[in-house]
Amino acid sequence: xxxxxxxxxxxxxxxxxxxxxxxxxxxxxxxxxxxxxxxxxxxxxxxxxxxxxxxxxxxxxxxxxxxxxxxxxxxxxxxxxxxxxxxxxxxxxxxxxxxxxxxxxxxxxxxxxxxxxxxxxxxxxxxxxxxxxxxxxxxxxxxxxxxxxxxxxxxxxxxxxxxxxxxxxxxxxxxxxxxxxxxxxxxxxxxxxxxxxxxxxxxxxxxxxxxxxxxxxxxxxxxxxxxxxxxxxxxxxxxxxxxxxxxxxxxxxxxxxxxxxxxxxxxxxxxxxxxxxxxxxxxxxxxxxxxxxxxxxxxxxxxxxxxxxxxxxxxxxxxxxxxxxxxxxxxxxxxxxxxxxxxxxxxxxxxxxxxxxxxxxxxxxxxxxxxxxx
Ligand SMILES: NC(=O)c1ccc[n+]([C@@H]2O[C@H](COP(=O)([O-])OP(=O)(O)OC[C@H]3O[C@@H](n4cnc5c(N)ncnc54)[C@H](O)[C@@H]3O)[C@@H](O)[C@H]2O)c1
Numbered sequence: 001x002x003x004x005x006x007x008x009x010x011x012x013x014x015x016x017x018x019x020x021x022x023x024x025x026x027x028x029x030x031x032x033x034x035x036x037x038x039x040x041x042x043x044x045x046x047x048x049x050x051x052x053x054x055x056x057x058x059x060x061x062x063x064x065x066x067x068x069x070x071x072x073x074x075x076x077x078x079x080x081x082x083x084x085x086x087x088x089x090x091x092x093x094x095x096x097x098x099x100x101x102x103x104x105x106x107x108x109x110x111x112x113x114x115x116x117x118x119x120x121x122x123x124x125x126x127x128x129x130x131x132x133x134x135x136x137x138x139x140x141x142x143x144x145x146x147x148x149x150x151x152x153x154x155x156x157x158x159x160x161x162x163x164x165x166x167x168x169x170x171x172x173x174x175x176x177x178x179x180x181x182x183x184x185x186x187x188x189x190x191x192x193x194x195x196x197x198x199x200x201x202x203x204x205x206x207x208x209x210x211x212x213x214x215x216x217x218x219x220x221x222x223x224x225x226x227x228x229x230x231x232x233x234x235x236x237x238x239x240x241x242x243x244x245x246x247x248x249x250x251x252x253x254x255x256x257x258x259x260x261x262x263x264x265x266x267x268x269x270x271x272x273x274x275x276x277x278x279x280x281x282x283x284x285x286x287x288x289x290x291x292x293x294x295x296x297x298x299x300x301x302x303x304x305x306x307x308x309x310x311x312x313x314x315x316x317x318x319x320x321x322x323x324x325x326x327x328x329x330x331x332x333x334x335x336x337x338x339x340x341x342x343x344x345x346x347x348x349x350x351x352x353x354x355x356x357x358x359x360x361x362x363x364x365x366x367x368x369x370x371x372x373x374x
Contacts, residue, residue: 006319008025008031009035009072010025011076013037013044014043016125017075021075021096022036023312024316025315025319027307033053035069036053036056038056038058064087071095071318071319072094074095074096077182077184081111082110086111089117090114094321095120096125096318097122097124099343105344108344123317123337126196127313128310129203129338130317131281131302132302133302138204145285146261146265148237149237149262151241151261152239154245154257156245157256158247158253159250160219160226187354188223189228190228190245190353190354201241202342202345203336204261206236206237207235208235208345208349208365209234211232211356213228213356214357226246227247228357230243266286269283270283275309275311280302280303281301283300284299348366351367352367
């Protein structure tokens with residue numbers, strides 16, 4: 001084993017580890033994948049063989065206690081994140097943690113204290129910021145290319161197959177269906193997917209002021225919600241944001257993800273192909289040169305290759321952060337890399353949405369005395 005590379009461990013060897021973390025560490029000349037952990041033997045063996053990883057731990061504690069690991073990715077189910085982050089921080093390991101970074105604000109508070117006390121780097125894995133198309137929009141918003149923004153709306157659908165009322169434990173484990181069936185999750189589809197766009201909204205438009213939500217469970221074979229609309233207002237502007245998200249939609253599995261940003265002199269329309277594939281994102285700008293001139297449209301596409309997809313730029317930024325290198329090779333400013341504060345804010349908006357549905361009120365942020373359940 002060479003000693004000058006960053007020594008990486010990955011906890012949880014399912015979908016996101018295989019798509020968004022392991023292939024990047026494997027390819028990076030700066031890192032060495034030394035260990036993986038997963039309680040599921042088949043997932044562990046699969047990634048050890050695929051990426052030639054010497055150590056495989058069934059118990060994540062063993063990876064967290066391994067002194068030969070400098071930095072880790074946490075890709076386990078939501079409920080395991082907090083404990084694993086705290087243990088990693090106590091053992092001096094830097095952390096890239098999947099969203100939602102925790103399921104309660106209290107546990108995120110404990111994570112933050114452990115990170116600060118032990119001086120480790122923590123990055124929230126909300127990779128949409130690193131998508132070249134979304135970064136382009138951030139830059140254009142800062143330039144005020146379409147004037148003052150006043151509205152944004154996202155419609156994001158996946159169509160999940162109906163697995164009947166009692167899917168087998170094998171299917172649940174193999175296909176990651178714990179997110180629909182396990183009480184420990186702390187929430188349903190909104191908790192799973194909301195943090196992505198709530199992170200983008202905050203990055204683009206600043207802190208959220210209030211949250212109002214309507215949340216439903218359409219498919220009864222889930223424990224929690226599979227359909228929602230969330231309305232946000234912002235502290236420093238009058239922008240309205242609408243987040244519409246569903247897994248109850250009938251259509252193709254990977255569904256659709258489309259959005260709009262309206263400004264006083266133009267509109268951006270974006271069509272986001274599923275992140276697991278390499279199809280380019282397209283952004284259309286519609287605008288008039290003067291108030292009375294004809295409507296013009298400019299289309300920009302953002303081609304993807306495996307080294308520049310959002311996940312790759314996220315993981316490469318984490319590696320650079322930990323090594324204290326400039327992030328110029330990624331082309332993503334260091335100050336935009338998502339922190340624990342960003343991860344916490346995304347979770348807070350999800351929890352405020354649940355509170356809004358429960359009370360049928362608009363919830364002002366920061367939320368106080370949040371009760372997790374009825
Ligand atoms: N950023 C993204 O785009 C993105 C995409 C998918 C999932 N995620 C997040 O990543 C996490 C994992 O989701 P997934 O889709 O990869 O799930 P998955 O079920 O495909 O993989 C999770 C793996 O963790 C293992 N596991 C279960 N309990 C564990 C524990 N206590 N410690 C370690 N490993 C454990 C499972 O056996 C499984 O192999 C979730 O929090 C999810 O929200 C993020």
